[in-house]
Amino acid sequence: MKKLLLIATGGTIASIEGEEGLVPGLSADELLQYFQAGDQNIDVTCQILMNRDSTNMQPEHWVSMAETVAQHYPDYDGFIITHGTDTLGYTSAALSYMLQDLGKPVVLTGSQVPISFKKTDAKKNLQDAVRFACEEDMGGVFVVFDGRVIIGTRAVKMRTKSFDAFESINHPYVAKISGDEISYSWKPTTPAGEFKVNTKLCPDVFLLKLYPGTKPEIFDYIKAHYKGVIIESFGNGGVPIEERSLLPKVKNLTESGLAVLISTQCLEEGHDLFLYEVGRKVAQYDVIVSGDMNTEAIVAKLMWALGQTSDPQAVKAIIETPIAWDLSVDWGKED
Structure with missing residues (x-):
């Protein structure tokens, strides 16, 4: 018999009508009453870890989830985490770094409509998650x-209302589920090492999305309050080098030991700092490059890397090394 642990954290899937709108509030028994395994060989236990709108999810809550999986790891064959959709991609990425060499599936799911509503995607998503957790x-x-x-490191929420809210960015889908059938298009390799958990995080990370007119002075604030900054640049990685040039500030941050990561606002195909002058000018400083990682993974990975070390070169090595399939192995190589 397969034993699964359902870890509930709140979100739309567990929401009820409150005085000021939807709010997570279902109990473990209420969640389980909607669950229909359809297979007597599956035993599901539900634990309410928290009841949060995922807008209120913080790095400390990622740690709680990781520790819960680690605590119960020997006792279950798989884990399901129900979660709000808005920050689910951040959580799935963070857990991918904290839970290393997993030999069992940890499956995150949620819904766009509460499970208690008549027209909901929650029941199907939960049943699909259970099906995959038994693999x-x-x-x-x-x-x-x-x-x-x-x-987990490639999931991005693309739509606010449609049931097909999430897409896999810069990576093949693992599989598609239709009823009891699972059709694989890509299958991860089985980890060679033993499972271990590493929940050290440093949340002192700033995400800056550039726009025409970004004031260089913002970097003075970042330098005083953060240990790392992710610059979501334009296109292939360019930053302004003429009016309101950001180069002097980036140089100052790298020389002061701050981790400076250059990413792109474009969702697909990653970036290449060496293609244009505006990229090469910033690449001359000791910046970190994100390759084809998505923002959710970059934020979580930088927090996790800074939790391991304060050495900028060591942080750079961690970020630029593929972990949990977050970065294409051949990214950046010549054709």
Whole structure:
């Protein structure tokens, strides 16, 4: 018999009508009454870890989830985490770094409509998550949503209302689920090491999205209050080098030991700092590059890397090394 632990954290899937709008509030028994395994060989235990709108999710809550999985790891064959959709991609990425060499599936899911509503996607998503959590020889963190399985570091919420809210960015979908059938398009390799948990995080990370007119002075504030900054630049990685040039500030941050990561606002295909002058000018400083990682993974990975070390070179090495399939192995190589 497969034993699964359902870890509930709140979100739309567990929401009820409150005085000021939807708010998470279902109990473990109420959640389980909607669950229909359809298989007597599956035993599901539900634990309410928290009841939060995912807008209120913080790095400390990622740690609680990781520690809960680690605590119960020997006792269950798989884990399901129900979660609000708005920050689910950040959580799935963070858990991918904190839960290392998983030999069992940790599946995150949620819904766009509460499970108690008549027209809801919650029941299907939960049943699909349970189905995938029972897979043999499957280890890692995954997002299951609208019949699609996404590796945890590649899930991005693209739509606010539609049931197909999530897409896999810069990486193949793991599989598609239709009833009891799972059709794989890509299958992760089984980890070689033993499972371990590392929940050290440093949340002192700033995410800056550039726009025409960004004031260089913002970097003075960042330098005084943060240990790392992610600059979401334009296109292939360019930053302004003429009026309101950001180069002197980036140089100052790197020389002061702050971790400076250059990313792109474009969702797909990553960036190449050496293609244009505006990229090469910033690449001359000791910046970190994100390759084809998505923002959710970059934020979580930088927090996790800074939790391991304050050495900028060591942080750079961690970020630029693929972990949990977050970065294409051949990214940046010449054709």
